[in-house]
Amino acid sequence: MSRKVHALNKTAEQKITCGPAQPDSTLTAARQPMRHRAGMPRIKRKRDALPTLNCTTGGFRLRDGRLHLAGGIILTVVWSRGLPSAPSSVRVYRDSLGHWHCSFVVATEAEPLPPTGRAIGIDWGVRETATTTSGTHDLPHAEHGKTAAQKPARHQRQMARRRTPKTRPDTKGYRAHTTMDCARCGARAKHALPLSERTYSCTACGAESPRDRNSAHVMLTRAGLNPASADLVSPVRG
Structure with a gap:
């Protein structure tokens, strides 16, 4: 079969393949990078993401109004309001303007407003x-x-x-x-x-x-x- 295809390719303008080479060419076209394929979502690269750090109870503690993180990191926090209870986790992240924020997860009860x-x-x-x-x-x-x-x-x-x-x-x-x-x-x-x-x-x-x-x-x-x-x-x- 391969000799017959080789003989036809000598005179044919469009080359043909035989055996598994034909589906391989189809798979190769499907494996093109996403930037070459229209309508596909972009991959969010890690280097383009904003820095963030999540810590649970064992990875942080609060002392004298300052946040102590694992690894000896001590942060001075500007508190927007007091915490109603002991936090169970904290997320330290930077926004698109370059400002750093701390988000605590605490247990609280909803207090309905008076009618x-x-x-x-x-x-x-x-x-x-x-x-x-x-x-x-x-x-x-x-x-x-x-x-x-x-x-x-x-x-x-x-x-x-x-x-x-x-x-x-x-x-x-x-x-x-x-x-x-x-x-x-x-x-x-x-x-x-x-x-x-x-x-x-x-x-x-x-x-x-x-x-x-x-x-x-x-x-x-x-x-x-x-x-x-x-x-x-x-x-x-x-």
Whole structure:
């Protein structure tokens, strides 16, 4: 068989192979590096990853407000708040801005906030970071990139420190079909809105409102919280 193929290859423009050489050529093409193959995910190299260190109970201890790690490493920690109990593990890592952080795992009990009689609906969107039923608590988009990493962190600190005696965020997640339901009459659109369409228009009652604000009102009424301060939104039908 090999002599016959060799004789044909003398006059043929396209060379052919015989035996296992033919499937080998197919496997060789499949073994090309991923950077030469379209549509394949990139491999995250270890040298490109940010440094991090995880230690359990036997690998660290706290003494006089300082963190002692295995290997004689002593770190002076700037505490954001006190630890409610003894930590079971710690993670030391560096963020994209070059700042070092320590994250402790502790056991704690949830303390529910006292009821205020008021509620607010929050929708985390694409164009805006957060759109609420109250315009005073909306958060604009903080943009992307390493240079903008400080902005969302600042917004998170503001939300954590903000205390309003008359408003309490509703943390229940009722996100299914929130962009399709009308916050005024409860009618549901036949098709989901594309992300490029930022205004919600109801074909049943004719109501129009920003897409994210309509979703925030829908989540608020689904949670059973429908105060008069929420622009008299009608409950969504089941």
